[in-house]
Amino acid sequence: MRHDHLITSKQLSRADIEAILDHAAEIDADPSAVADRHADKLLGLLFFEPSTRTKMSFETAMKRLGGDVVDMGSVESSSVKKGETLADTVRVIEGYTDALVLRHPKQGAAAMASEFVDVPLLNAGDGAGHHPTQTMLDLYTIRENAGLDDLTIGIMGDLKYGRTVHSLAYALSNFDARQHFVSPESLQLPREVVYDLHQQEGAQVREHESIDDVLPSLDVLYVTRIQRERFPDENEYQKVAGEYQIDMDTLDAASDDLTVMHPLPRVDEIAPDVDETDHAAYFEQAHNGVPVRMALLDRLLSEGGDGDE
Amino acid sequence: MSDDHDHHDGTDDHELRVSKIRNGTVIDHVRGGQALNVLAILGIDGSEGEEVSVGMNVPSDRLARKDIVKVEGRELSQDEVDVLSLIAPDATINIVRDYEVIEKHRVERPDVVTGVLSCPNPSCITTAGEPVTSRFEVLDDAVRCSYCETIVREEIASLIDT
Numbered sequence: 001m002r003h004d005h006l007i008t009s010k011q012l013s014r015a016d017i018e019a020i021l022d023h024a025a026e027i028d029a030d031p032s033a034v035a036d037r038h039a040d041k042l043l044g045l046l047f048f049e050p051s052t053r054t055k056m057s058f059e060t061a062m063k064r065l066g067g068d069v070v071d072m073g074s075v076e077s078s079s080v081k082k083g084e085t086l087a088d089t090v091r092v093i094e095g096y097t098d099a100l101v102l103r104h105p106k107q108g109a110a111a112m113a114s115e116f117v118d119v120p121l122l123n124a125g126d127g128a129g130h131h132p133t134q135t136m137l138d139l140y141t142i143r144e145n146a147g148l149d150d151l152t153i154g155i156m157g158d159l160k161y162g163r164t165v166h167s168l169a170y171a172l173s174n175f176d177a178r179q180h181f182v183s184p185e186s187l188q189l190p191r192e193v194v195y196d197l198h199q200q201e202g203a204q205v206r207e208h209e210s211i212d213d214v215l216p217s218l219d220v221l222y223v224t225r226i227q228r229e230r231f232p233d234e235n236e237y238q239k240v241a242g243e244y245q246i247d248m249d250t251l252d253a254a255s256d257d258l259t260v261m262h263p264l265p266r267v268d269e270i271a272p273d274v275d276e277t278d279h280a281a282y283f284e285q286a287h288n289g290v291p292v293r294m295a296l297l298d299r300l301l302s303e304g305g306d307g308d309e
Numbered sequence: 310m311s312d313d314h315d316h317h318d319g320t321d322d323h324e325l326r327v328s329k330i331r332n333g334t335v336i337d338h339v340r341g342g343q344a345l346n347v348l349a350i351l352g353i354d355g356s357e358g359e360e361v362s363v364g365m366n367v368p369s370d371r372l373a374r375k376d377i378v379k380v381e382g383r384e385l386s387q388d389e390v391d392v393l394s395l396i397a398p399d400a401t402i403n404i405v406r407d408y409e410v411i412e413k414h415r416v417e418r419p420d421v422v423t424g425v426l427s428c429p430n431p432s433c434i435t436t437a438g439e440p441v442t443s444r445f446e447v448l449d450d451a452v453r454c455s456y457c458e459t460i461v462r463e464e465i466a467s468l469i470d471t
Binding site for chain 2: 085087104105106107108109111112115126127128129176191192195
């Protein structure tokens with residue numbers, strides 16, 4: 001990977017991913033070892049969309065590395081409201097900071113912004129495009145619960161607009177993972193993602209409309225929210241919504257070892273009765289955001305700017 | 310080499326209805342209906358006083374029906390020819406000097422085209438008024454936005470940023 005920016009999980013090799021996950025595990029085991037590692041560093045948080053977990057976990061991660069953050073604040077209170085371009089915003093804030101975290105509603109925003117700055121830039125979500133740091137914590141959670149090789153994973157919900165899904169699918173194609181994508185026809189994977197996965201040698205990908213087709217074979221079920229607002233007709237949403245919800249009855253057909261994940265926030269895709277079972281890994285998944293982002297920041301801030309392989 | 314019956318300015322019998330040029334470029338074997346898009350890609354709209362001849366849907370042995378564009382006084386650059394390949398992959402380029410074809414070659418598809426096409430994805434950052442030049446990767450049968458990664462297979466000509 002380029003060490004100075006993280007735009008998409010496509011730029012990560014298996015070796016990159018394993019190195020980051022190993023480093024996150026070391027930090028997880030002994031956070032004090034890195035407590036002052038970046039005491040003189042500032043991270044710029046540029047969130048053009050609402051965020052709770054991603055933003056707060058980056059802030060926590062940076063502070064646990066001894067550094068600090070500066071936050072653009074809401075779009076309404078920033079110069080963006082005056083019509084400033086993203087290109088100008090990142091060029092200004094890079095002058096204040098050692099690295100930038102960007103979330104933006106437009107696809108390709110991080111790729112474009114990275115062309116205007118010299119400090120490391122991390123993509124924290126660009127519209128329906130990519131969310132590579134989420135993917136790293138997803139992979140960390142999968143590795144902890146089920147391992148990353150000889151893995152059968154179901155990815156269910158809004159696959160069309162779900163950026164976490166796209167990034168995860170790309171990253172998993174580095175491993176011996178059988179990926180089953182489950183969604184209503186209207187929310188299937190974008191053809192760009194399918195194209196990429198088919199280009200990837202060894203990627204094992206199948207698409208389904210019903211979870212029943214694959215549930216018993218799964219080691220991991222990754223659930224995302226079916227986004228009601230994406231449907232032009234409420235009746236169309238109601239027809240499919242119930243088909244993509246998980247509760248204890250649904251899980252009767254699953255392996256006892258099934259790990260259920262969700263990038264959160266959830267609405268009603270996973271019933272509360274699943275929370276207390278050994279299947280539920282979604283809160284652990286969210287907690288893993290801190291050590292994983294500490295590992296990513298440590299890597300980028302230690303090596304950032306040199307652009308070497 | 311064309312399978313049409315070539316004359317000295319790269320055109321065949323059917324195109325004699327379009328006048329020969331003295332110096333410039335003949336773009337032959339353009340797929341039927343694409344001639345105006347070829348002009349759009351080249352940024353030629355006649356406003357600069359360019360002398361341009363266009364034949365549309367003329368019979369062709371190779372393509373059944375083809376378009377042909379003749380531009381007087383202008384030799385196309387390789388960049389321009391590369392971009393033409395997106396909408397006219399079968400085209401032949403004939404460079405004419407003093408009524409003689411002095412160079413003739415087929416177009417080749419480039420790896421990337423920059424600043425020529427607009428992304429059709431309204432959610433793409435390149436549509437948001439940013440100071441960024443569009444860039445598309447050229448695939449075997451499509452183009453792909455380098456920023457939002459949208460793949461366009463049909464109607465590539467409609468993306469031409471005129």
